[in-house]
Amino acid sequence: MKPSVPIVRRGSALASQLGLSERIFATSEDRVLARSIDAGLDRVEEGLLREVGFADTVADVTTRYLLNAGGKRVRPMLTLLTAHLGSGVTEEVVIAAEAIEITHLASLYHDDVMDDADKRRGVPSAQTVWGNSVAILAGDLLFARASQLMAGLGEGAIRLQADTFERLVLGQLHETVGPGPEDDPFEHYIRVLADKTGSLIAAAAQTGVIFSKAPGELEQPVADFGERIGVAFQLIDDVIDLSPQPQTTGKVPGTDLHAGVVTLPLLRLREAARSDAASAELLERLERDVVGVPFDPRDATASLVAELRDHEATASTLAEAHRWAREAVSALGPLPDGSVKKALTRFADTIVERSS
Secondary structure, three states, X not given: OOOOOOOOOOOOOHHHHOOOOOOOOOOHHHHHHHHHHHHHHHHHHHHHHHHOOOOOHHHHHHHHHHHHHOOOOHHHHHHHHHHHHOOOOOXXXXXXXXXXXXXXXXXXXXHHHHHOOOEEOOEEXXXXXXXXXXXXXXXXXXXXXXXXXXXXXXXXXXXXXXHHHHHHHHHHHHHHHOOOOOOOHHHHHHHHHHHHHHHHHHHHHHHHHHHOOOOHHHHHHHHHHHHXXXXXXXXXXXXXXXXXXXXXXXXXXXHHHHOOOOOHHHHHHHHHHOOOHHHHHHHHHHHHHOOOOOOOOOOOOHHHHHHHHHOHHHHHHHHHHHHHHHHHHHOOOOOOOOHHHHHHHHHHHHHHHOOO
């Protein structure tokens, strides 16, 4: 019943791996902020281990499964960071950060069912171990637990959680159904990314402002930052999916394509294929041999993935990711100058540097 999964603890090294390193924490004020975030992340991790647990054995094993497998804790880190625009890492901020991360964790269970994913965080996906029904129910339990935590923070927190959950579901629905005949495929794709990824990152940044009692006028700028950097994050993931270095990315090149997941490089290639014979020929081979075709280590489709990686479609995706990251930083204009603004800017830079 219980698969062997190494429990990965997250702590003081986390801020550094996310770009909040000594490169930007040069002053004594910066270093105080870094230490506070690290201490807050330790508190969040303790809370996650406590909250993602159930008296029922089956529920307890399944809901802890992906938590124990690790994760970067990007969202709680953003909550703790923006909290320093107000009174810092209060108990309410920590609870909100836990709720946001549990919401994210729940969405992973459901995503893996929708995508029929074999692995998550280096271990077999929950639906591979227990089947779709148990994986869905484990995700539902985690969504319920996150809602309980938010309910303890008041009506505003409940509304934010509900609005974010609605966007998460709509994003998945629109991705599943695909664009309609009246929809621009690129606008549709970006909207899916904004809902599926951007909305929760926006909520993470927003809760830090709200529950640290920072000035209310800072709430929308950090939410805008979070949503835009979420889109940039996913666009970079589209590029990383084509990376020839699986030992670095943790993914076989073309994993998303083999799973039938539409990515921006593929959309851009389809656009180019309308007027360029070489692009049309590459698209035909990809859609015949790679897109939606299960990966087989014995085949030679890696060369097709490499051709897409070298195509202008991928270069334009990378440029689009950089544009969204720049717009995320621009949204920070109303924030006061200081360590928080500098750290958020560096975080945006780190997101797009992942592809290099």
